[in-house]
Amino acid sequence: MRTLFRLSVLTLSAALLAACGGESGGDAQEVILYTARHYDSDELINRRFEEETGIAVRSISADSDLLIERIRADGARSPADVVMTVDAGRLYRAEQAGLFQPVQSDILDSRIPASLRHPDGLWFGFSRRARVFVYAKDRVQPGELGGYETLADPALRGRVCVRSSGVIYNISLLAALIDRWGPDRAQDWADGVVANFARIPSGADMDQILAVRAGECDVALVNHYYFARLIASDPTITDTVAIHWPEAGGGVHVNISGAGVAAGAPHPEAAVRYLEFLASDEAQRMVAETNGEYPVEADVEYDNPIIAEFGTFEADPLNVSVLGENQAEAQRMFDRAGWP
Ligand SMILES: [Fe+2]
CATH class of the missing domain: 3.40.190.10 (Periplasmic binding protein-like II)
Structure with missing residues (x-):
């Protein structure tokens, strides 16, 4: 008005x-x-x-x-x-x-x-905005999670929830990994994550966190603020789900x-x-x-207070322009990996 x-x-x-x-x-x-x-x-x-x-x-x-x-x-x-x-x-x-x-x-x-x-x-x-892991506290030991490569680790077979590859957040993450690791390792990672799917990718970031809570998967890849939002609406979620800061290239993908x-x-x-x-x-x-x-x-x-509770993290200093430049290559890698 x-x-x-x-x-x-x-x-x-x-x-x-x-x-x-x-x-x-x-x-x-x-x-x-x-x-x-x-x-x-x-x-x-x-x-x-x-x-x-x-x-x-x-x-x-x-x-x-x-x-x-x-x-x-x-x-x-x-x-x-x-x-x-x-x-x-x-x-x-x-x-x-x-x-x-x-x-x-x-x-x-x-x-x-x-x-x-x-x-x-x-x-x-x-x-x-940081792209992080959330995990089930009773099914994942703290030492099991490392950098982004963990999502492709055979130890997580059938335990990972992610969104579809069309979502720009995932395209940008893979674009960063291409820069950090080179194309071969980045492709192996995409293939490895697909092998670890707990289910066909569906829903938004929030849905991945809820799937962890519901026991459909043990680890999910999401933007940090969705977890913060869920905690704001239901603080009890931290009884079962926690945040983990994965790294690549000297910091968390931001x-x-x-x-x-x-x-x-x-x-x-x-x-x-x-x-x-x-x-x-x-x-x-x-x-x-x-x-x-x-x-x-x-x-x-x-x-x-919720963000403060997440603690501090080191951000990947990569120039975000790279995310756009590697976008087309990232999408092709997802397609080759069969990540829907
Ligand atoms: Fe978002």
């Missing part, structure tokens, strides 16, 4: 400016955000941004691949200022579709580690949510301010406290 009111006032002032011979359109105080995220934390961030800058945020949400296709199809007519999505693999798809323009911002460059943003400023990471300024953004300056706000301590804290993701800045302080 507040956004609508602001917009009507802004439309009015733009019309007045035009009538006075001032420039219209380009200087209207608004940002049109196309987002594939649908979290409460994002709503909070948008409202705070509006309060602090007077720039209204109009948010249009859709499923990631649809969103990318829609902006691409609209071409120069697209009203998008900022394009936001989850997973570096999807940011890569958007980049390949020509959706972004390069941004030069000292604030963004200093706040966001180089490994979590595009080298030419086409997109920037604003939250980190992906990002990210955004960039749209190629034909009608409000490019407001769009950059919006990105800079996303990188601020305040917005980073909201993402961590409300959505359970990790800030991109390691030293942002926040209060999230």
